[in-house]
Amino acid sequence: MSRTAGSSGKKTLAAIREAGLDLVHEHGFEAMSLRQLAARVGLQPGSLYNHIETKQDLLFDLIHNHMVTLLASIDAELEGIDDPLERLKAFIAFHLTYHIERKREVFIGSSELRSLEPKNHRKIVALRKSYEERLYEILEQGCAQRLFKIEDIRVSTYAILAMLTGICTWYDAKGRVDRKTLIDIHTRLVLQGVLK
Amino acid sequence: MSRTAGSSGKKTLAAIREAGLDLVHEHGFEAMSLRQLAARVGLQPGSLYNHIETKQDLLFDLIHNHMVTLLASIDAELEGIDDPLERLKAFIAFHLTYHIERKREVFIGSSELRSLEPKNHRKIVALRKSYEERLYEILEQGCAQRLFKIEDIRVSTYAILAMLTGICTWYDAKGRVDRKTLIDIHTRLVLQGVLK
DNA sequence: TTTATAAAAACGATCATACGTTCGTATTTA
């Protein structure tokens, strides 16, 4: 056989990414096989190589894509907000909303960094650092304006991020707590910890 | 060849567990091979089966062992403390201290639950639930005695656990912040969030 | 509008290597 009628590179790549997210999430990157991936997409194993360079490249693509989108989104969200307190509230609401809908990406982006080649690993860590700085700067600015009182801004940054991200591992959208309530509770928790 | 001089079941099993923690942490459970494991311990692959039932059994053993020890330790730690505020402080200090020294176990205990057979999965989730209840009950008791003021005890339980556990993924024992400072900062953060 | 042609996207076979587990056997320890 050969090229299938109606086949399109864009659609196939999107399907590969989607199935890739699922499989890495389910089995871990090293344990996921390209044969499984091809089967889910409806291809022969060799055909994947019309769309990806290597298996490693696919992993990097998945994580990189997530991080770049995350950064662009938070910047768009904070744009035009000057008051540190308002920026902090916006950050919390955004972070929860965004991460709750991307459990697979969050999981992969933390548990599979180990499987990235050094060069790729460095790039992702740099992007993550960049995201952390968004929160760090908000806290710093709030302290400078004497709105916040924070013992250790660096540690608080990590503590807040850990709390907000970790919640996504158990949050059940169909559960007792709706999204708005979740955001309200966490906003209050964080503010109580940083407000003067 | 055959049985090696000086070989002992207890020591070999301990070595298998230790190397197992390393390998699952480095590669993920499915991707870790029993051949790698045997090589690290200094055995032939088949010899592992004098000490473990199956690969799945090894994973369950690693996680189960961690959870059981965790539960016994927190109970020992809280024993004899009645005041909810003191219990909460003890919980925070214990949780941080214990988890910082067991990064591999924490990582595996959350990222590799997916690889447990349903029966084993249920057992581990029950143990984890049991640990979560220790904190939940402290918060509940504190609210009942009107020491704490908490909007949603369940959500706060998860938020606090997420914060305290998440911190272990980046904390560097050789870094700027020493352990006592870390505990102080987090104690203050949590207390500000729950105290009336 | 038709036709020529290059690029894109799929197939199926193939490579050497690695997988978890079982088994019969040999040696050491209790």
Added chain:
DNA sequence: TAAATACGAACGTATGATCGTTTTTATAAA
């Protein structure tokens, strides 16, 4: 003398990646 511990060979199956080939699609000239 029996149990514990290790070896080494073997089982069928799966691995990531490459390759030559074939068909479809897109582009642009006629």
